[in-house]
Amino acid sequence: MSTARIDEQGNKVYMQYTDASQQDATGKHGVWLFLVTEVMMFSGLFVAYAIFKSIYPEIFYEGHKFLDWRMGALNTVVLLSSSLTMALSIYYVQKGKNAVAMGHLAFTLLCGAAFMVIKYFEYTHKIHEGLTPGHFFTYANGETANLALYFGIYYCMTGLHGIHVLTGMALIAWVMYRLKKGEFSPTQYTAVEGVGLFWHLVDLIWIYLFPLLYLVS
Amino acid sequence: MGHAHVEGSNYLNHEKGLWSWLTTLDHKRIGILYFISVMFFFLIGGLFALLIRLELMEPGQQYISADFYNQVMTLHGSIMVFMVIIPGIPAFLGNFFLPIMIGAKDVAFPKLNLLSWYCLICGAGIAVSALFAGGIDTGWTFYTPYSIKTSTAVIVFVLGAFVMGFSSILTGLNFIATTHKLRAPGMTMNRMPLFVWALYSTAIIQVLATPVLAITLLLLVAERALGIGFFDASLGGDPVLFQHFFWFYSHPAVYIMILPALGVISELIAAFSRKTIFGYTAIAYSSVAIAAVSFFVWGHHMFVSGQSELAGAIFSGITMLVGVPTAIKLFNWVATMYKGSIRLDSPMLYAIGFMFLFTIGGVTGVMLATMAIDVHLHDTYFVVAHFHYVMVGGTLMAIMGGIYYWFPKMFGYMYSETLARLSWVFIFMGFNITFFPQFILGTQGMPRRYHDYIPEYAWLNKVSTFGSWFIFAGFVIGLISIILAFRKKEKAPMNPWGAKTLEWTIQSPPIHDNFEKIPTVNGGPYEYR
Amino acid sequence: MLHMFAFAQSYMPIQGSTFAKGVDSLFDFTIWASIISFVILIGGLVIFVVKYQRRSDNDKTAYITHNVFLEFLWSFIPLCIFMGIFVWGYVLYKDMRQFPDNAIEVNVMGYQWGWTMTYSNGKQSGNELVVPVGKPVVLTMTSKDVIHSFYVPSFRIKQDAVPGKRSKLWFQSDRLGDYEMFCTEYCGTAHSKMIGKVRVVTQAEFNEFLAKDKSKMTLAELGQEAFNVKGCVACHSVDGTVKVGPSFKGLWGSTVNHSDGTTAVFDENYARTSILNPQEKFVAGFANVIMPTYQGQVSEEEITHLIEYIKSLK
CATH class of the missing domain: 1.10.287.90 (Helix Hairpins)
Structure with a gap:
């Protein structure tokens, strides 16, 4: 078993690290590397988007009309505010104000939930109209051939993003749990920071998805 | 702090019981877990290979039907790629020795390290369960639209490969963080052993390329389950797009397979020539160069798939560039041996065998990168021979050499040198007998993934099948040598080869914390003066 | 040099x-x-x-x-x-x-598991490409189902046939003779049986081949052509070897054993049902082979031709 010790500041330092600052730096390094893998994974979808956009610009134009840009914009606002509160919660953990940080984390979590609820309404509306992915596409009044392909892209991109929002929410809940147990201090908060970085990435991806899918001209 | 050192205590007897192994966070033990699982998968994949060769011994159907053959061919390929060669060196030898070689007590994230092993095992389990749901017959490349249309259990198998991908990502992430952050005092990047450099370059590819495989496989699942149309021409998609996605990962993945092997060989050549490595900087940076270039060559798998002439030319030209760092390494190794003090112990034999086979694999790679020649050779047995020369002749020879080199350190026992050399003779001879004829079959035009062939190709196929039995015998002898070593328990000294890297300065087998006291490094890794 | x-x-x-x-x-x-x-x-x-x-354990090496x-x-x-x-x-x-302008154009359709060639006058041939010597030939290729790859080793040419796309390939042969033609993109069960011939013939022979008048052919000859063009040849041999499905040699009038234990005599109606509704009964030993139905793809007339051809395979 990997063993840990407690240093002078009361930080838990695992045996492979010489001190807490090395441990923090390494942890952050790992989170950044993980974010790189996330970017690479999403980039596959963005490349697919770019390719099909160049082949069939018309299905993107027609497809985007089925999306409600107000819903998308609302979700953008929701996620942007959640990013702000996420950043603030890290700030308050650094200042040692754990209760305030907890409030901000809770708000972030709430925003994530709100995003998913809005997304749920959007999805059910589309499914109701028969704008369902692939073989299940039953919408009959499409003007362009291959309209289903647009929705294939739409569901893949927003679906994978949605899974990331859910993952992010779970991570925030985990951080809140640890915060409640008093595991974070102004000198030890790498997990909060890491989850924060992940949450910002999820937000950032949405900021790209929104214009690419909702605001096609 | 840590554990006070008890005489005779080491990482193997530090804790006892199966449970202590399944929950271990010790990089050395996780390395051993990988060792056992990879060897097991290798046995399965190897038996499939023997079956393939047996079926191809004569023209016409011998023992297995075409459908069954296609499944065996797919399983052989995907087991060997995803479960043996990709984790083979990094997750086994790399896990065990990377932290020790840079003077660290463990990898940066031990829990992720253990998780990566479970990802491999779970992924393999899911993939194997596909066999009970109709099998898989797409070839390891899962090309669309065949993989969409076939009635076999593609989704299950592909999800297995997806999970195994995380194993690779986590290993890579761990290695980069460990190399950047956990080096001992004085261990600058330019004092790291070349094996570490190779693992580091590999890790970069694992982190950057594997996520693309992940999304590709997810899209393939979505395509099969829902028909989203990305890869389906009848729905407006493009089947060839899959090939671009797939090779964007899988060509760099080829370097995930070979770069660590190049690192092992650097260690072996230096240690058994008792000489500082020639051109350390060039070898170290050539690994990084290969990793970087590997992302821009995927289109050389697709010269005849209808991509534009210009794209083909660009990919062909860049592919040629990969040859340069590879040539540098080979020449530098030979130069290292100049005026050395060379001993042909079994690890060195494997290193020499590696150079012999890898050179052939390399020059035939240049032929395949040449557009006009590739039009003729693409998807023939020439390609099969080429990648076996690189993957088996390269990577597997390096794994064998690495095992024999580090075995005394890992387990504290010596093995029978005679048996080890004998295994080399069989594997090396058998390998050439098996795969050299396949180069000729390929130039004569025999396509790959063939269950049957025209009579003109008969005698070379027969020779090839004979060769496969020699390889099998060689690996059996190798296995026996290791089993006997455990039974005879002949104690190994701390540094049987007189090598200079850090792992040889500690006890065999190492203690749980690797080092009694973290060393301070004040010189390069190969200071043979 | x-x-x-x-x-x-x-x-x-x-x-x-x-x-x-x-x-x-x-x-x-x-x-x-x-x-x-x-x-x-x-x-x-x-x-x-x-x-x-190594001479001794204390050898000094150059640094x-x-x-x-x-x-x-x-x-x-x-x-x-x-x-x-x-x-x-x-x-x-x-x-x-670089595609020459004055070339003879042939359309090539790959399918599981064979090739259909269509010449500019509508003439078709299956698994056999006939071209005149000394003339450039351009092939325009596509596929019906999965990706195939058209490969003639002696010509050093290869090109994938991709469903939903048209790919092109050209060559000129100055040497009379028959050449092997393979599929090099893995395409399933009978991938290794997807072998055809390229026949390089004189211009006169080529003209004769193109102009071959269907009205002068016997029913069995017409059947043989349908056998090749419609792709039966991909899975059924005529020389007794077992490919994906049973061989047609000596089939006519014989008693067929089914996988469910029943038997039947191979006659006109049996042949017709087997072509149009192949899933009805399976020949013993071929129960897991899924032959696609040819309903709507062959005319009654062509079925007659095929039956006559099978009759001729003693």
Whole structure:
């Protein structure tokens, strides 16, 4: 078993690290590397988007009309505010104000939930109209051939993003749990920071998805 | 702090019981877990290979039907790629020795390290369960639209490969963080052993390329389950797009397979020539160069798939560039041996065998990168021979050499040198007998993934099948040598080869914390003066 | 000078097209370049192993860390060779992609597991491409189901046939004869049986082939043509060998054993049902082979022809 010790500041330092600052730096390094893998994974979808956009610009134009840009914009606002509160919660953990940080984390979590609820309404509306992915596409009044392909892209991109929002929410809940147990201090908060970085990435991806899918001209 | 050192205590007897192994966070033990699982998968994949060769011994159907053959061919390929060669060196030898070689007590994230092993095992389990749901017959490349249309259990198998991908990502992430952050005092990047450099370059590819495989496989699942149309021409998609996605990962993945092997060989050549490595900087940076270039060559798998002439030319030209760092390494190794003090112990034999086979694999790679020649050779047995020369002749020879080199350190026992050399003779001879004829079959035009062939190709196929039995015998002898070593328990000294890297300065087998006291490094890794 | 080393030609297939000579010369060059570099490298290695073997455990070795000039040399020289090979390969490849204007055009459709060729006058042939000698031929290819790859080793040409796309390929053969034609993109069960022939014939023979009047053919001959064009040939042999499905040789009038234990005599109606509704009964030993239905793809007339052809296969 990997063993840990407690240093002078009361930080838990695992045996492979010489001190807490090395441990923090390494942890952050790992989170950044993980974010790189996330970017690479999403980039596959963005490349697919770019390719099909160049082949069939018309299905993107027609497809985007089925999306409600107000819903998308609302979700953008929701996620942007959640990013702000996420950043603030890290700030308050650094200042040692754990209760305030907890409030901000809770708000972030709430925003994530709100995003998913809005997304749920959007999805059910589309499914109701028969704008369902692939073989299940039953919408009959499409003007362009291959309209289903647009929705294939739409569901893949927003679906994978949605899974990331859910993952992010779970991570925030985990951080809140640890915060409640008093595991974070102004000198030890790498997990909060890491989850924060992940949450910002999820937000950032949405900021790209929104214009690419909702605001096609 | 840590554990006070008890005489005779080491990482193997530090804790006892199966449970202590399944929950271990010790990089050395996780390395051993990988060792056992990879060897097991290798046995399965190897038996499939023997079956393939047996079926191809004569023209016409011998023992297995075409459908069954296609499944065996797919399983052989995907087991060997995803479960043996990709984790083979990094997750086994790399896990065990990377932290020790840079003077660290463990990898940066031990829990992720253990998780990566479970990802491999779970992924393999899911993939194997596909066999009970109709099998898989797409070839390891899962090309669309065949993989969409076939009635076999593609989704299950592909999800297995997806999970195994995380194993690779986590290993890579761990290695980069460990190399950047956990080096001992004085261990600058330019004092790291070349094996570490190779693992580091590999890790970069694992982190950057594997996520693309992940999304590709997810899209393939979505395509099969829902028909989203990305890869389906009848729905407006493009089947060839899959090939671009797939090779964007899988060509760099080829370097995930070979770069660590190049690192092992650097260690072996230096240690058994008792000489500082020639051109350390060039070898170290050539690994990084290969990793970087590997992302821009995927289109050389697709010269005849209808991509534009210009794209083909660009990919062909860049592919040629990969040859340069590879040539540098080979020449530098030979130069290292100049005026050395060379001993042909079994690890060195494997290193020499590696150079012999890898050179052939390399020059035939240049032929395949040449557009006009590739039009003729693409998807023939020439390609099969080429990648076996690189993957088996390269990577597997390096794994064998690495095992024999580090075995005394890992387990504290010596093995029978005679048996080890004998295994080399069989594997090396058998390998050439098996795969050299396949180069000729390929130039004569025999396509790959063939269950049957025209009579003109008969005698070379027969020779090839004979060769496969020699390889099998060689690996059996190798296995026996290791089993006997455990039974005879002949104690190994701390540094049987007189090598200079850090792992040889500690006890065999190492203690749980690797080092009694973290060393301070004040010189390069190969200071043979 | 390169012809001194005409090494590859000794095991490459016959040079059947105008591309072959160029490709083989380049291949020869790469082989000789490879052999020379191999000898330098591995030769050096062997010499060093012999010359510098360890005499005692206290051997002193030279401490040589690097040599910029040498390292430059063995990166720069390979680079030049590689670039030379690259340009040479590109020039030859460009020829293969430069489609001549006055060519004979043939449409090629790949399917699991065979090829259908359609000539400009509507004439079709299955698994057999007939072309005149000394004339450029352009193939326009696509596929009905999965990706296939059209490959004629003797011509040194290959191109994927991709569903939903048209890909092109051209060649000119100056040598009469028959050449093997393979599918090189893995396509399932009978991938290795997807073998056809390219027949290079004289212009007169080619004209005769194109003009072959259906009204002058016997029913069995028409059946043979349908057998090839419709793709029966992909899975059924006529010489008794077992491919994906049962062979047609000696089938007529014989008693067929089914996988469910029943039997039937192979007659006109049995043949018709087998073509239009192949899932009704399975011949013993072929229960897991899924033959697609040909309902709507063959006319009653063609079925008659096929039956006559099967009758003729004693």
